[in-house]
Amino acid sequence: MYCWKPIKVLNADALRNALERMDGHFIQGVGDGVVEAEIKPDEEALQQAKQFLQHADSAINSHIQRVANLIDGYQSPYGVELLSTVHWVIKNEGAQTPEQAFYLIQQWNERKKQLMTQQHVNAAWVQLAQQNWI
Numbered sequence: 253m254y255c256w257k258p259i260k261v262l263n264a265d266a267l268r269n270a271l272e273r274m275d276g277h278f279i280q281g282v283g284d285g286v287v288e289a290e291i292k293p294d295e296e297a298l299q300q301a302k303q304f305l306q307h308a309d310s311a312i313n314s315h316i317q318r319v320a321n322l323i324d325g326y327q328s329p330y331g332v333e334l335l336s337t338v339h340w341v342i343k344n345e346g347a348q349t350p351e352q353a354f355y356l357i358q359q360w361n362e363r364k365k366q367l368m369t370q371q372h373v374n375a376a377w378v379q380l381a382q383q384n385w386i
Contacts, residue, residue: 288329322383326376334368338376342386350377 268282271291275282278297281290293301305313326335337360338353347353354373358365380386 318383322379322385326379330367334372334376335380337364337368338373339380339385342377342380350374353377 271279271282276294278294279291280294281292283290305316322335323332326332337357338347341347341353341356345356347356350373351370354368354370357368357373377386
């Protein structure tokens, strides 16, 4: 069984590098970054993870369930990016309202400015609040 070591992701380039290192070992389908990836877990790695979790401390499974509850309905790459971005501006940039979060996100870059609407930010804010992440 593989020993998982935490990977601290600082930016999109670091994430891509981490995914590329795992591609073919734990996951498949990372691709070349030009077309949208369809990442799937490697079947053997998935079985090993399931086996590990059957014998893991209940706190680990509790944390996994908490994340699963948070991303329910937000499982797409955009959904996870939206949740994590809204969470970031709340925790690290001091957003006190969905409107403030939207304003701060709009300052990040042109991509987020075009992609993330006030309605999306509002929905993510509600999800984060309902799941006790904020």
